[in-house]
Amino acid sequence: MIDFRLEEEHEALRKTVREFAREEVAPVIGDYYERCEFPYEIVAKMGRMGLFGLPFPESVGGMGGDYFALCLALEELARVDSSVAITLEAGVSLGAMPIYRFGTPEQREQWLPSLVSGEALGAFGLTEPGGGSDAGATRTTARRDGDSWVVNGTKAFITNSGTDITRLVTVTAVTGERDGRKQISAIIIPSGTPGFAVSKKYSKVGWSASDTRELSFADCVVPASNLLGEEGRGYAQFLSTLDEGRVAISALSVGLAQGCVDECVRYVAERAAFGHKIGEYQAIQFKIADMEARTHVARLAYYDAAARMLRKQPFKRQAAIAKLVSSEAAMDNAREATQIFGGYGFMNEFPVGRFYRDAKILEIGEGTSEVQRMLIARDLGLTRPWQ
Amino acid sequence: MPNIVVLVKQVPDTYSERKLASADHTLDRASADAVLDEINERAVEEALQIKEAQGGEVTVLTVGPERATDAIRKALSMGADKAVHVSDESLHGADIIQTAKVLAKAIGTVEGYDLIIAGNESTDGVGGAIPAMLAELLGLPQLTHARKVEIDGTSVKVERETDAGRTFLEAALPAVISVGEKINDPRYPSFKGIMAAKKKPVTTLTIADLGIDASEVGLANAASQVLESAPKPPRAAGQQITDEGDGGSKIAEYLVSQKLI
Ligand SMILES: Cc1cc2nc3c(=O)[nH]c(=O)nc-3n(C[C@H](O)[C@H](O)[C@H](O)COP(=O)(O)OP(=O)(O)OC[C@H]3O[C@@H](n4cnc5c(N)ncnc54)[C@H](O)[C@@H]3O)c2cc1C
Ligand SMILES: Cc1cc2nc3c(=O)[nH]c(=O)nc-3n(C[C@H](O)[C@H](O)[C@H](O)COP(=O)(O)OP(=O)(O)OC[C@H]3O[C@@H](n4cnc5c(N)ncnc54)[C@H](O)[C@@H]3O)c2cc1C
Numbered sequence: 001m002i003d004f005r006l007e008e009e010h011e012a013l014r015k016t017v018r019e020f021a022r023e024e025v026a027p028v029i030g031d032y033y034e035r036c037e038f039p040y041e042i043v044a045k046m047g048r049m050g051l052f053g054l055p056f057p058e059s060v061g062g063m064g065g066d067y068f069a070l071c072l073a074l075e076e077l078a079r080v081d082s083s084v085a086i087t088l089e090a091g092v093s094l095g096a097m098p099i100y101r102f103g104t105p106e107q108r109e110q111w112l113p114s115l116v117s118g119e120a121l122g123a124f125g126l127t128e129p130g131g132g133s134d135a136g137a138t139r140t141t142a143r144r145d146g147d148s149w150v151v152n153g154t155k156a157f158i159t160n161s162g163t164d165i166t167r168l169v170t171v172t173a174v175t176g177e178r179d180g181r182k183q184i185s186a187i188i189i190p191s192g193t194p195g196f197a198v199s200k201k202y203s204k205v206g207w208s209a210s211d212t213r214e215l216s217f218a219d220c221v222v223p224a225s226n227l228l229g230e231e232g233r234g235y236a237q238f239l240s241t242l243d244e245g246r247v248a249i250s251a252l253s254v255g256l257a258q259g260c261v262d263e264c265v266r267y268v269a270e271r272a273a274f275g276h277k278i279g280e281y282q283a284i285q286f287k288i289a290d291m292e293a294r295t296h297v298a299r300l301a302y303y304d305a306a307a308r309m310l311r312k313q314p315f316k317r318q319a320a321i322a323k324l325v326s327s328e329a330a331m332d333n334a335r336e337a338t339q340i341f342g343g344y345g346f347m348n349e350f351p352v353g354r355f356y357r358d359a360k361i362l363e364i365g366e367g368t369s370e371v372q373r374m375l376i377a378r379d380l381g382l383t384r385p386w387q
Numbered sequence: 388m389p390n391i392v393v394l395v396k397q398v399p400d401t402y403s404e405r406k407l408a409s410a411d412h413t414l415d416r417a418s419a420d421a422v423l424d425e426i427n428e429r430a431v432e433e434a435l436q437i438k439e440a441q442g443g444e445v446t447v448l449t450v451g452p453e454r455a456t457d458a459i460r461k462a463l464s465m466g467a468d469k470a471v472h473v474s475d476e477s478l479h480g481a482d483i484i485q486t487a488k489v490l491a492k493a494i495g496t497v498e499g500y501d502l503i504i505a506g507n508e509s510t511d512g513v514g515g516a517i518p519a520m521l522a523e524l525l526g527l528p529q530l531t532h533a534r535k536v537e538i539d540g541t542s543v544k545v546e547r548e549t550d551a552g553r554t555f556l557e558a559a560l561p562a563v564i565s566v567g568e569k570i571n572d573p574r575y576p577s578f579k580g581i582m583a584a585k586k587k588p589v590t591t592l593t594i595a596d597l598g599i600d601a602s603e604v605g606l607a608n609a610a611s612q613v614l615e616s617a618p619k620p621p622r623a624a625g626q627q628i629t630d631e632g633d634g635g636s637k638i639a640e641y642l643v644s645q646k647l648i
Contacts, residue, residue, distance in 0.1 A: 008585070009578070009581050009582050009585065012460070012461075012464065012576070012581045013578050013581055016464075016575050016576050016581070019575070020575050022402070045575075048574065048575075049574065049575040049576070049577050050577030050578055050579060050580075053577075053578075053579075054578055058579065063577055063578040063579045064578070064579055064582060065578045065579075065582075069578055
């Protein structure tokens with residue numbers, strides 16, 4: 001029988017990030033959130049402690065850790081705040097990882113050092129205004145013109161794409177057709193390239209201190225050498241990084257779910273109604289017990305998916321399950337935590353109000369809950385008649 | 388290339404509940420998470436900054452129970468090179484004078500040290516006397532409450548800050564300094580640092596190894612004894628003043644009655 005005790009170094013990392021979140025993030029993040037401001041200072045500190053380098057080997061400037069180490073860091077950050085956690089998640093698994101995985105030696109050398117140190121951020125643009133779940137329906141095009149690609153189209157909801165430290169966005173674009181099927185490739189677009197316009201930030205329901213923007217490309221010209229990975233394999237490549245990303249989003253969701261438990265356990269011991277602390281009422285105790293149970297189960301699900309990933313076993317189904325149950329646990333816990341806090345739960349100055357606003361996106365981003373269910377069903381061999 | 392010894396102490400986390408054991412009024416170590424004292428993180432950080440600028444070696448030294456290895460590990464994860472851990476059952480309940488004597492002997496095991504860096508006072512004992520006692524025992528100059536430290540090959544300069552103001556001190560090396568809150572912002576260990584720490588040497592010593600007899604230390608041999616202890620009384624409910632045109636003067640009266648103004 002296996003068990004889920006953490007290795008000594010993973011446990012030490014978890015503690016360090018917990019301390020960091022408690023001391024450096026918790027006291028200031030509420031203000032950033034309220035002002036919808038990107039927390040450059042916190043991100044710089046995260047960079048200095050090596051969080052953006054966690055899953056990369058020392059040979060490219062990383063910390064020599066693994067993807068599970070990143071997951072633990074995400075969980076502990078999200079226990080306090082999701083905006084900084086998603087900035088790290090997207091920076092690593094959408095920004096740096098595809099370049100590490102599929103980049104040429106030149107591309108790695110050009111981009112990785114600053115991404116891995118956290119001095120710069122990378123983004124990945126897959127979703128378009130016309131659709132995200134059906135990523136194969138990409139409309140953005142990249143036309144080969146001599147030694148260049150000419151990119152045209154629009155991307156929607158792209159995380160980390162417009163900060164002062166964003167250096168590049170990797171976009172998926174149609175580069176041709178083979179056997180009647182669209183060929184989708186991934187192309188690196190450096191920030192500031194003429195023809196590449198970054199819109200102002202969206203006004204979002206949650207994740208307010210993270211950077212999300214719409215991007216448009218109008219005859220945007222980049223060198224042919226900016227193709228990332230194989231021509232025509234952009235979509236397939238990206239799907240493989242999405243499986244990993246789901247485990248990371250699951251860890252982030254577990255953090256939010258746990259944060260709800262932390263806040264509630266503290267609050268119910270202080271708040272009184274009808275002559276008793278509300279934590280003495282079983283109706284409240286049961287809510288918190290359910291929250292803890294959901295968090296625990298969700299954590300085991302992502303630990304299992306991460307363990308399979310690191311053993312190089314197939315983990316697509318486990319990643320989808322982990323993403324599904326943990327994002328739903330986060331949403332359920334945030335709803336219950338807000339209820340337990342009563343009117344204060346609806347105030348932005350209390351963390352649970354922030355958790356409530358931040359939870360919903362977890363059931364949408366990096367594959368909606370419906371998409372996770374589709375993946376699980378497909379993995380069970382269930383087909384659809386028209387396919 | 389300075390050879391630096393940093394004195395570190397493991398203390399109960401200020402975030403958790405801290406209390407004394409009812410049997411002998413010593414710290415109830417089971418009741419709270421134990422962490423490297425924050426002021427000692429700053430001491431380690433200062434040593435690392437000196438090392439990064441000038442080279443040399445950083446040794447951390449602690450006198451404390453077995454689980455103080457966690458505090459040592461943290462200092463090594465931040466970047467210190469090696470550690471000395473004095474751990475001995477007979478030290479239970481050791482007082483500040485005994486601790487200083489043990490530290491002085493243990494420092495003797497570090498060859499050719501140039502600088503000893505301590506925190507100005509610990510968050511649990513709050514004695515604030517170890518650095519001075521140690522300097523006295525070792526016959527070294529002491530420069531306490533530093534908010535800025537500069538060293539060159541043979542001397543150390545310290546900007547010393549107390550409630551009364553600032554003084555600027557200089558002494559020949561080797562010397563003992565203690566650092567205050569404002570000295571720096573300590574780094575968080577990176578994962579690379581955490582993994583490297585596992586391979587760094589930690590020398591564990593008993594008091595016998597230091598030539599100290601068990602009859603000289605411990606609760607029974609402490610110079611002072613704790614007779615009684617009581618937790619702080621819970622905070623009394625606040626007093627509400629309703630402003631009926633005279634709110635300002637009522638507040639002033641209250642502050643006067645509390646001898647605050
Ligand atoms: C804050 C934020 C940050 C984001 N960051 C990024 C980023 O960095 N990069 C990026 O590329 N994208 C990003 N996204 C986009 C995100 O991944 C998409 O929003 C998501 O994949 C859903 O796509 P969609 O919004 O187009 O919804 P749609 O695909 O239009 O789906 C609408 C609804 O239909 C359901 N649905 C779709 N197909 C089916 C089906 N076959 N059966 C049943 N139900 C179905 C969906 O589950 C959903 O409920 C971000 C989004 C947000 C809000
Ligand atoms: C095995 C053992 C058991 C003990 N048990 C108890 C107990 O049960 N109850 C109790 O109240 N006290 C106990 N002590 C604590 C001991 O009395 C204090 O460490 C000592 O009195 C120092 O007092 P302080 O923390 O007030 O020093 P301060 O003068 O406030 O400390 C200033 C600085 O000196 C250095 N320093 C202080 N102590 C140490 C140390 N131990 N190792 C390395 N550097 C140090 C640090 O850099 C610190 O920042 C125990 C100590 C030991 C070693």
